[in-house]
Amino acid sequence: MSVVFSRTKGLTEAETHYCPGCTHGIAHRLVGEALEELDLLGNTIGCSAVGCSILSYNYINVDMIECLHGRAPAVATGIKRVRPDSIVFTYQGDGDLASIGTAEIVHAAHRGENITVVFVNNAIYGMTGGQMAPTTLAGQKVTTAPAGRNPVINGMPLKVSEMLAQIPGAAYVERVSLHSPKEIRKAKRAIKKGLTCQVEKRGFSLIEVLSTCPTGWGLSPVDAVAWLEANMVPYYPLGVLKAPEGGKNV
Amino acid sequence: MTMTLMKGNEALALAAIRGGCTHFFGYPITPQNEIPEFLARELPKIGGVFIQAESEIGAVNMLYGAAAVGCRVMTSSSSPGLALMQEGISLLAAAEMPCVIVNVMRGGPGIGGIQPSQADYFQMTRGGGNGDYRVPALAPATVQESVSMMVQAFEMADCYRTPVFIVSDGMLGQMMEPVEFDNIELKEPPEKEWKLTGHGNVRKPKTIKTLMLDPARLEARNFELQEKFQKIAAAECSWEEYLIDDAVLVFTAYGSTARIARNAVDQLREEGFAAGLIRPRTLWPFPDKPFQQLASRCQTVLCVEMSCGQMVDDVRLAVNGKLPVAFYGRCGGMIPSPEELVAKAKNIMKGGRQ
Ligand code: SF4
Numbered sequence: 001m002s003v004v005f006s007r008t009k010g011l012t013e014a015e016t017h018y019c020p021g022c023t024h025g026i027a028h029r030l031v032g033e034a035l036e037e038l039d040l041l042g043n044t045i046g047c048s049a050v051g052c053s054i055l056s057y058n059y060i061n062v063d064m065i066e067c068l069h070g071r072a073p074a075v076a077t078g079i080k081r082v083r084p085d086s087i088v089f090t091y092q093g094d095g096d097l098a099s100i101g102t103a104e105i106v107h108a109a110h111r112g113e114n115i116t117v118v119f120v121n122n123a124i125y126g127m128t129g130g131q132m133a134p135t136t137l138a139g140q141k142v143t144t145a146p147a148g149r150n151p152v153i154n155g156m157p158l159k160v161s162e163m164l165a166q167i168p169g170a171a172y173v174e175r176v177s178l179h180s181p182k183e184i185r186k187a188k189r190a191i192k193k194g195l196t197c198q199v200e201k202r203g204f205s206l207i208e209v210l211s212t213c214p215t216g217w218g219l220s221p222v223d224a225v226a227w228l229e230a231n232m233v234p235y236y237p238l239g240v241l242k243a244p245e246g247g248k249n250v
Numbered sequence: 251m252t253m254t255l256m257k258g259n260e261a262l263a264l265a266a267i268r269g270g271c272t273h274f275f276g277y278p279i280t281p282q283n284e285i286p287e288f289l290a291r292e293l294p295k296i297g298g299v300f301i302q303a304e305s306e307i308g309a310v311n312m313l314y315g316a317a318a319v320g321c322r323v324m325t326s327s328s329s330p331g332l333a334l335m336q337e338g339i340s341l342l343a344a345a346e347m348p349c350v351i352v353n354v355m356r357g358g359p360g361i362g363g364i365q366p367s368q369a370d371y372f373q374m375t376r377g378g379g380n381g382d383y384r385v386p387a388l389a390p391a392t393v394q395e396s397v398s399m400m401v402q403a404f405e406m407a408d409c410y411r412t413p414v415f416i417v418s419d420g421m422l423g424q425m426m427e428p429v430e431f432d433n434i435e436l437k438e439p440p441e442k443e444w445k446l447t448g449h450g451n452v453r454k455p456k457t458i459k460t461l462m463l464d465p466a467r468l469e470a471r472n473f474e475l476q477e478k479f480q481k482i483a484a485a486e487c488s489w490e491e492y493l494i495d496d497a498v499l500v501f502t503a504y505g506s507t508a509r510i511a512r513n514a515v516d517q518l519r520e521e522g523f524a525a526g527l528i529r530p531r532t533l534w535p536f537p538d539k540p541f542q543q544l545a546s547r548c549q550t551v552l553c554v555e556m557s558c559g560q561m562v563d564d565v566r567l568a569v570n571g572k573l574p575v576a577f578y579g580r581c582g583g584m585i586p587s588p589e590e591l592v593a594k595a596k597n598i599m600k601g602g603r604q
Contacts, residue, residue, distance in 0.1 A: 012455075042451035045319070048459075057457045063446040065318050066459035068341055071311040074303070078315025078323070079446070081299045082273060086319075086448055104311070107304035 021221020051093035070101025073108035112169030171203035259284035265400035310338030317347035320445035326352035340379025348407035365583025366420035371560035497526030514591035
């Protein structure tokens with residue numbers, strides 16, 4: 001009998017604290033597999049960010065540093081400027097990256113920092129209990145917009161990747177989703193591409209990963225995946241927003 | 251020995267390089283810009299890196315990343331910039347990341363002004379960040395001392411695994427004085443076995459973190475840090491005494507204000523008044539000892555600051571009710587003259603109002 005699937009060396013043996021059905025687990029696995037397959041685990045330093053994924057250092061099998069809310073791209077800058085040959089990535093949620101950390105992410109891209117950002121967008125603050133994020137969809141009910149996000153009061157959800165793709169220093173920006181096995185495979189390819197971009201010293205790369213938060217959304221894991229596909233994907237279209245030089249924009 | 255005429259700020263910057271600093275992250279603010287400008291020019295020449303950050307918040311977090319991988323790293327700023335960094339300073343102290351942070355103080359509160367001030371004593375010794383932590387704060391009074399303290403700051407940072415403050419002010423930063431760099435002797439920096447390097451597939455991954463959700467573990471962690479702070483407090487207090495043995499009135503002041511107080515002591519001595527000076531060289535840990543050991547002849551301690559009275563709190567704690575402590579302060583960028591201090595001291599010695 002041949003083994004067709006096993007735990008990647010990119011993940012530790014630790015059991016995760018994520019809610020049942022949360023796609024953070026899948027995103028972690030993709031990061032772990034991508035690092036393992038590119039043989040980068042031993043030379044990588046990761047930056048975890050405030051939010052549900054702050055403990056990602058317990059699960060991803062690389063040296064890691066925990067960062068203050070929103071500041072991971074600045075911390076990654078400090079690391080990378082001392083160790084330009086290390087692979088440096090941040091793993092940030094949407095509350096962290098798209099709200100409190102906008103200055104840090106914009107300027108990391110602006111400087112063309114040669115780092116890779118895994119940006120997990122689940123349209124809500126998960127860890128603090130389901131508050132509105134800049135990425136929360138119009139009409140989506142959250143604890144701090146109980147009647148649903150009202151664009152008149154709160155504005156329309158922020159499309160961070162589109163914004164960052166405009167910055168000259170950003171070499172590669174792609175949005176992927178975790179709502180089906182096919183999309184998950186594409187997501188892994190994108191993460192590998194981002195890391196490769198860094199290995200080749202092309203500059204800033206960011207992969208936005210549309211993800212579920214069944215707990216915050218008040219849905220079963222299965223319904224959450226369907227909700228993601230039906231509601232998030234139309235507003236946050238998937239695909240390459242900025243291709244590394246020599247590649248092709250869509 | 252070669253003496254060079256240098257501005258305080260530039261001397262700090264050159265001393266940082268001599269002290270082994272290879273990386274600088276900072277954001278422009280007056281009156282400290284000579285430091286980043288000097289390092290933007292000089293660091294690349296030695297293979298170092300200068301990065302202008304998007305903000306002081308960005309800068310202090312870059313410091314955290316660079317310190318975590320083990321290099322000698324610094325930033326410099328001025329009062330409102332330091333206020334912005336406090337979140338990161340609490341983190342640096344909690345994660346025990348060695349680095350040096352220079353504050354060339356200016357008048358506050360709020361945006362305040364750009365003239366010299368010492369109104370950040372609280373910010374430098376009490377912290378503006380969250381939680382129980384301490385940061386050693388060195389306060390030079392001359393350009394030469396700026397040099398020696400900068401080197402000392404990097405060594406302390408590595409030795410105790412802590413951020414270290416250099417507390418300067420707009421006057422000292424802009425002042426030109428002859429200074430020499432010949433006598434700098436660097437100690438071998440300690441091995442940083444905690445630094446992140448990537449595990450190289452040969453060891454377990456390392457983590458640098460400060461989140462501790464279990465209250466008992468967090469309390470134990472706090473006690474561990476406190477033990478370190480006590481060790482620093484016991485070993486690192488530093489001060490200068492000037493003519494205090496027979497003094498009836500003892501001034502106390504730090505930084506550039508201490509130079510003015512020293513002039514006042516000389517003038518008073520010429521006129522037959524027995525005055526002296528205690529100059530704290532470390533603000534935290536604060537040197538209690540010279541105050542506790544004052545001879546019984548001493549009748550008053552007069553604390554002089556370019557603030558509305560901040561260090562005076564520590565002086566009162568050190569004196570602990572044994573002596574009256576008077577205060578004289580100018581603020582907002584106004585600098586006290588020796589004559590003002592002489593008049594205040596005479597008034598006190600003649601039994602006038604304190
Ligand atoms: S709160 Fe949401 S994002 Fe956080 S672990 Fe639970 S499901 Fe995942």
